[in-house]
Amino acid sequence: MLRSATNAPPRPGRQRLPTLATVTRRPLLTAEDVTVSFGRDPVLDQVTAGLLEGDRIGVVGRNGGGKSTLLRVLSGQLPPNTGRVVAARDLRVGVLEQDPEPVRNTVGPHVIGDRAEHDWAADPQAREVLTELVGGFDDQALGRSLLTLSGGERRRVDLARLLLLELDVLVLDEPTNHLDVESISWLAEHLVARRGLSLITVTHDRWFLDAVTDRTWEVVRGEVQQYDGGYSAYVLAKAERARQQTAEWARRNNLLRKELAWLRRGPPARTSKPKFRIDAANELIAAEPPPRDAADLVAFASARLGKKVIEVSDAQLSVGNRTLIDRLTWSVGPGDRIGLVGVNGAGKTSLVRMLLGDLAPVAGRVVHGSTVRGAILSQHLEELDPKLRLLQSVEEVATRVELGKGRELSASQLCERLGFGPDLQWTPVGDLSGGQRRRLQLTRLLMAGPNVLVLDEPTNDFDVETLAAVEDLLDTFAGTLLVISHDRYFLERVCDRFVALLGDGRLRDLPGGVEEYLRLRHAQVERATRVAEGTSPTAKSKSPDASAATGALTAAQQRAARKELAKWERVLQRAEDEVERLHAQVVEHATDYARLSELQAELALVQQRKAEAEEAWLAAAEALDG
DSSP states (O other): EETTSSOOOOTTOOOOOOOOSSSSOOOOEEEEEEEEEESEEEEEEEEEEEEEEOOOOEEEOOOTTSSSHHHHHHSSSOOOOOOEEEOTTTEEEEEEEESSSOOOHHHHHHHHHTTTTHHHTTHHHHHIIIIIIISSSSSHHHHHHHGGHHHHHHHHHHHHHHHHHHEEEEESTTTTTTHHHHHHHHHHHHHHHHHTOOEEEEEHHHHHHHHSSSEEEEEEETEEEEEEESSHHHOOOOOHHHHHHHHHHHHHHHHHHOOOOOOOSSOOOOOGGGGHHHHHHHHHHHHHOOOSSSOOOOOOOOOOOOSSOEEEEEEEEEEOOOHHHHHHHHHEETOEEEEEEEESSHHHHHHHHHHHHHHSSSSEEEEEEEEEOOOEEOSOOOTTTTTTTTTHHHTTOOOOOEEEEEEEEEEEHHHHHHHHTTTTSSBGGGSSHHHHHHHHHHHHHHTOOOOOEEEEEETTTTTTHHHHHHHHHHHOSSEEEEEESOOOHHHHOOOEEEEESSSSEEEEOOTTTTHHHHHHHHHHHHHHHHHHHTOOHHHHHHHHHHHHHHHHOOOHHHHHHHHHHHHHHHHHHHHHHHHHHHHHHHHHTTTHHHHHHHHHHHHHHHHHHHHHHHHHHHHHHHHHHO
16 A cells, blocks of 8 residues: 555654665556556556665656656656556555645644654754754744745745655655755765665656666657666667667668668569568558757857956946955856856855846946947846747847858747747747757747857756757857756866855855855855854853953854844745746736836845845844854
């Protein structure tokens, strides 16, 4: 019997025997000849696949290809049209859904269940999960109503709840959404440490896939193709399969040409040919593989960059009363590919806007080279008119694009080469999926021919295959690239240099890349913890009188300051999630002017609250450091 984790109580202390290579692992979930259709074409077509005890499976594929459907079928949430799913007896399955049902409860009971406070409070794993995903385990963090949480906060709370349950199988649909680089790294370490837990996950975060999975399923054209290893091993295996298929197709095409040539020879009457030869030729023609459904990426023309691109001299960047960056001197050169990471609210987006000239520094200066043409791919899609057809949206920017060497393409030809077929070109932009609109946005951006390109969270709404296509496109970009992203794989794939904003007003070079950033953040958190607990060597060496004389905080004041900082971090995260939600609604209601006016007024209020929260967060951070 398959039991949902919704009502499964935590069962601490359950023992598992180690899985040895010589021991046969029992099947936990098995799909047998499963077919699922929502229209004319099946999403899953006679799929047979199974999850064994100890498996860690990553599911990849194109948006709309059936990945989430496969997870829902395996977890018992969606019955298949034909076939069946067999579950091990008394199997405990926990599912992280993309769109959970609203629940009238507070965070504490939802996450912890009916465990006594002395039980979970004494459990280091419970405290760690609550700290990392919920924001703490005090009354303020646990007393919030689920109905007041943003979508991102609700997903983090649901994930925390699942991690505190004793499960056999954990099913995660896009678990890294709304998590930053540090939280994703923590989640990977946590899941790797829980070796008794079987896992199946859909995510576009390829670093996370490599970190936690040892098998990969690709959902393509209704089938599930299985590979050993994580994402990197899957890419290598798929390349090898493609190489073998290419050789096989070459042999088939050669045979096909011979058979067709034979059919053309001699009398035209089909009855004069041996039937087995006619049947063989028809089979070859019928089995001809379909054309590859992937983007054909082109190199866009761009103005040539000179030696000077962007020079920043002693610049100070402030928002309201808050100083984000103080006395920055920095040079961005031609062909630089820079990844920018940092804590939420540290000013990453404001920094790149200052570099492009959209935001002026309050002191110092920013100088651009004479040939610089900058463009930014923002986190939101508000600049796309939902009433326009896709082709019209592209032609708004340019009707033709130069490819170099005297070659050019019309907007329609370019759309087709970028994966938008003739039928899709006449689809209203408002009817496109999130991934298609992001791809359209990037296409429009590149058609304008920028030579300095800023990408702010470019991986949102992209599936793994589209991400690979975007990376391939960026490989051909000859200009300067600045990228803000929580997707570690994407950053390390397209960038050569890394810098960080840690919330202290300074921009730091990271010769060690993202790994060095995580070490710096870990050390920063440890220092704050030591100060808050009054255990830092400096604090211990000071007498009470010396502390008072220098203005240092007492242990009680430090704990209060740390609590205040955590509170404003949660408020800031909620505000950011709310801004993202409202931007999405603005796009959705673009033709309803009355509703649009209401949303814009609401958005202005939320953005004001966000600015106030940023100022309060900075004040709390300064109080803790001081």
